[in-house]
Amino acid sequence: MNSFLLRADEPTRRRFIARAACSLLGVGLLPNFLSRDALAAATAKGGTAKNVIYLYMDGGMSHVDSWDPKSGAVMGPTKTIKTSADGVLLGEYLPRTAKQMHHGTVIRSLTSTQGAHEQGNYMMHTSYQLRGTINHPSLGAWLAHFRGAGNPTLPGSVYVGNASRHPGAGFFPPGLSPLFVNNPENGLKDIELQKGLTKDSHAGRMKLAGELDVEFLRTFGQQRNVAAHTGAYDGAYRMMSSADIVAFDLTQEKAELRDAYGRDAFGQGCLLARRLVERGVRFVEVSLHGWDTHSNNFTATPDLCEKLDHGLATLVSDLHGRGMLRDTLVVVATEFGRSPKINVSLGRDHYPQAFSASLFGGGVKGGAMYGATNPTGEIVADQEITIPDFNATIGHALGLPVEEVVVAPNGRPFKLADKGKPVSAIFA
Amino acid sequence: MKTLRLLLALLCLAAFHTRAGAALTPGQTQQAAAEIDSLLASHWKSAGVTSNASIRDETFVRRIYLDLAGRIPTASEARAFLDSKQPDKRAGLIDDLLARESYVSHFYNFWADILRLKSHFVNTANVVPAAYAKFIKESLRTNKPYDQFVRELLSARGYAWDNGAVGYYGRDPEMPLDNMAITTRIFLGTRIECAQCHDHPFDKWKQTEFYHLAAYTYGNKLVHEAFSGARDAIRARQDAIQDDFKKEKAASTDGGKAAEQRKQERLDAMEYRKVVGIIKGPVGQLFSPIGLERKADAVLKLPFDFHQADGKPGDVMRPRPIFGTAPELKSGDDAAEAFARWMTSPENPRFTRVIVNRLWRKLFGVALTEPLDDLRDGVTAMVPTVEERLTKLLVELRYDQKAFLAVVANTRAYQSAVTPGEFNRGEETYHFTGPVLRRMTAEQVWDSLVALASHEPDARDLTREARDDRRIQVSRMACDAYLNFDGTKLVDMAYARLQAELELQKRDTALKEALIVAKRAGDKRKEIELRHQEGDLDRERGNTFVKDFIMPILTNLAQKKAGPDAKVAVDETYKMNPNPRVLPTETWKRLHVPGYGPAPKTAAQLAAEVQSEKQRLAALALKLGYTEKDSAGFVAYCEKAGTEWRRASELDSPAPRGHFLRTMGQSDRDFVENANPNPAIPQALALMNGELISPRGLLSPYSPVMHGVERAADKADAAFLALLSRAPTPAERARLAGAAPADLLHALLNTKQFLFIQ
Secondary structure (H helix, E strand, O other), rough: OOHHHHHHHHHHHHHHHHHHHHHHHHHOOOOOOOOOHHHHHOOOOOOOOOOEEEEEEEEOOOOOOOOOOOOOOOOOOOOOOEEEEEEEEEEOOHHHHEEEEEHHHEEEEEEEOOOOHHHHHHHHHOOOOOOEEEOOHHHHHHHHHHHHOOOOOOOOOOEEEEOOOOOOOOOOOOOHHEEOOOOOOOOOOOOOOOOOOOOHHHHHHHHHHHOOOHHHHHHOOOHHHHHHHHHHHHHHHHHHHHHHHHHHHHHHHHHHHHHOOOOOOHHHHHHHHHHHOOOOOEEEEEEEOOOOOOOOOOHHHHHHHHHHHHHHHHHHHHHHHHOOOOOOEEEEEOOEEOOOOOOOOOOOOOOOOEEEEEEEEOEEEEOOEOEEEEEOOOOEOOOOOOHHHHHHHHHHHOOOOOOEEEEEOOOEEEEOOOOOOOOOOHHH | OOHHHHHHHHHHHEEEEEEOOOOHHHHHHHHHHHHHHHHHHHHHHHHOOOOOOOOHHHHHHHHHHHHHHOOOHHHHHHHHHHHHHOOHHHHHHHHHHHHHHHHHHHHHHHHHHHHHOOOOOOOOOOOOHHHHHHHHHHHHOOOOOOHHHHHHHHHHHHHHHOOHHHHHHOOOOOOOOHHHHHHHHHHHHOOOHHHHOOOOOOOOOHHHHHHHHHHOOOEEEEEEOOOHHHHHHHHHHHHHHHHHHHHHHHHHOOHHHHHHHHHHHHHHHOHHHHHHHHHHHHHHHHHHEEEEOOOOOOOOOOOOOOOOOOOOOOOEEOOOOOOOOOOOOOOOOOOHHHHHHHHHHHOOOHHHHHHHHHHHHHHHHOOOHHHHHHHHOOOOOHHHHHHHHHHHHHHHHHOOHHHHHHHHOOOOOOOEOOEOOOOOOOOOOOOOOOOEEEEEHHHHHHHHHHHHHHOOOOOOOHHHHHHHHHHHHHHHHHHHHHOOOHHHHHHHHHHHHHHHHHHHHHHHHHHHHHHHHHHHOOHHHHHHHHHHHHHHHHHHHHHHHHHHHHHHHHHHHHHHHHHOOOOOOOOOOOOOOOHHHHHHHHHHHHOOOOOOOOOOOOHHHHHHHHHHHHHHHHHHHOOOOOHHHHHHHHHHHHHHHHHOOOHHOOOOOOOOOOOOHEEEEEEOOOOOOOOOOOOHHHHHHHHOOOOOOOOOOOOOOOOOHHHHHHHHOOHHHHHHHHHHHOOOHHHHHHHHHOOOOOHHHHHOOOOOOHHOOO
16 A cells, blocks of 8 residues: 555656666665664554644744753743652643643653754654755655555645645655645635535536536546546545534534633644544644744743643643543654753753653653753753654654655655654653 | 758858847748658658647647647637638747747746746745846746756856856755756756766666766855955954964963963954854845855865775766766866856757757657656667757757747647547657647646736736845845955944944843743733833844944945945835844845945835826726726726736745645646646645635636626637637537526636646
């Protein structure tokens, strides 16, 4: 079941195979493919996730103010709070999340070499360095590539947010690109009938279109691309009449629950994510923008954390309450941390050397910590994990073949997480 | 005999070259087309196939508009052609379309896909891509010979405002090897990227050959800054400290420990990075990079993991072509120029062959040699005689692309029906008994819809061009301003500015501390007040920066250019970024020095322009027969069309994600020719329910297509003419009984035949 090959039209497919052979022969000369590491990873203990809700903290989230609190001067005015997990402390701005900490693991030993937003963001989403000559797929596209769409009447993956440079499908066919939703309350683009049309009048026009094509199809209907256009319309009709489109209708949720998620784009995006995952969408990313706190870190970070805290904590408890947490991995990620040293603008600057992320559900240990930084939060002191390792771990949680080599249209070989190795100690 | 013919042809060319735009007379074009047809006819005879039927004018007019103008003809364009009684009207239309701006627009998209053209480059300002796009459009507009076009791309250097072609290397900063792999692919149809990391497993290329070739362009480096004077001044100060240190160390008794410490303190006190930050800050985002230079000392070596027998890691690779010959480089020669000459020489066996195949494929849907970008020794064309003749023809035409396209478009083969069966690329031989059936590209669909929705469908976006020009001129101005300013003085000013910034910083820190206290106390009123003060302080910072730092530099330039009384003009109408933190950068865009683009318009001038545009549109409404009452609605509709419904070439490349163009498969411009003509569900949704195809778009009573259909005596006829360039068949007409204009158009837009080029 390889969606890339199935979607490609025949000539492309043949060329694709020829190129794959060319490159595979080439890389076959290198020693590190199909190595012992790969075999070990394939047999290691994995997660139970089928779906991912990926919460992305766009701009670089301060680790010492949130997941990796310290004591002393680096904290500024930020205080530390206890959580529902023994021994796991968080920054004071995440009180609701603290109560859900028994469902997740905090990772405090991430490290990266990418200290600029665009590069860091790209690396976090793709495991690869940003280059102008290729676009690597994001995790959601890899999942769609390996597993196909979970619900044929809904998109394979969905992105909620405003970032203009999400890598999307990368070099995979555009069909694997996430559906982009700017405002979670506005529903799906072009799914509604034109104003003034009823179902019947619309169907009447499309029936007329079909009748006008009779002669054209008699001559050309056998050509693959013509036939495929008919298929696309069939798919569109299915989607327009799909009962699952209701996933986008947030008004069907109780007002109290919507309030609990937070009445902002991020909170409602988390709620939308749950509704989509419930109906078979496998990967939903929700982005929270504004973490680039070069100045006023201690007024901006509390505001941002409040949004994250409402959305994340409600999401985890909601998923748990519905028995979906085992199947669903909730990821909180960002491109880099922020300097423990406070600058003159009372802000924190970019800090890729050491930062944090967290994982909930999907078979990861509850109430756990992985890795540690030194007492000032400046360097990784224990169990260092790179961004490719982190992404390999997510892939592993989903049971994906992280070592499988896929050949891009330019003939080059790539893997889901580049050279990253899954960290199996994170799983229960 | 052959030589004689070539000579004659060249003489003819010389004679006609001075004529505007035409390299061949109409008779010569027809003769060349007939020659191709006769070569095809002999091929068909030996292959046992027969020609496809010739096409009616209705099919021709739609096909040729889509192929050369990039959109369907409007109803009146189609009508004018169909009604014409001229015996050579097809040839006339071909020439007409090649001379139009829509040719530039359409072939810009064609090249944007091949060159991976982007309006925004990774991590760089938009000066280089803006100048690059302008260069490509201008090259098409002037019908620059193809070989010259490629030579200019490959040998470009200098500032972007002097030479937009620097965008070719600027597109792939710091990736000279990838750039070379793409260059050989798109211009020589030769795939050597495998040889970038190892000897090619199927073709003959060795890794060392790749490296020898890449050595030609390895010296290309982006130019990022224009304040070398300031750098020199700083370096002089550092050198002075270093000299003092050496003297002190020599005279010291503690082995230089104290001297070392003193040196470090003095260097720290210079705050080098901060000073450079001050100098660079306001222009860094604005104009980096600004061009391309050649580093003569850049040496390409074999990589550390090289493991072939014909070299070892670290071996220096001298420039050497992968095939053919090129003169040995002498010292002082520009390697990139030598490379460009080798590449574009008519003697280069693959250079002409690739573009011939590209342009042929553009019209027939299949290249003579498939795929055209993986040529290997022994790979022959499906109809070799035609490929050979066309290759000679293009050389004879001195790489005149329009003249070449005219010949191909005038062949009987091109003007034949599309082949009904499917051609399996790479498996079977195509005999070119006619073109193949093609789905419109994303740009062709969009541009066709624009032609239905906009009253001025081919208009260049002059606002956008002015903005891009301004961007380019501002960079040139900033660059000149720095180059003309004394380096020592600049550094002194930067130090003074640094002190001022530190003072501002102290006040800012105090405000921010108070803000935390207010927030933790939950004192909203105090918080708002403090935020206002923060904003005021930011503005003060920006304004003093302009007054004390930017203005002296620009005034100096203005005076050098236009005499001691020259002043810097300030554009008060420019809408600045609301974030005051970036004020200094934004400020450059408001400041005008004479000689760097047009002077800023006043608010009154701008208002007058808006007013006169409204009047123009209102007059158009009356002319088109709209009532006074409808005039305002018509004007509003046209204004929306003018900002949103412009041809693909006038929008960002690629269009933003989620745009109709991307939905329809426009290339992301990451890979060579990465457009995707395959259907997808969102395409069907966009064509059924999207805004452009709705009562707010081309189903609006103000759109030209609705206007035409609603007023037509026979609405079915009008709708068919506008969308399919033909009249309905009797069977179709029977089905249309009782359909309203919106029903007709909405249905027709959702037929398969609308999307395909027959």
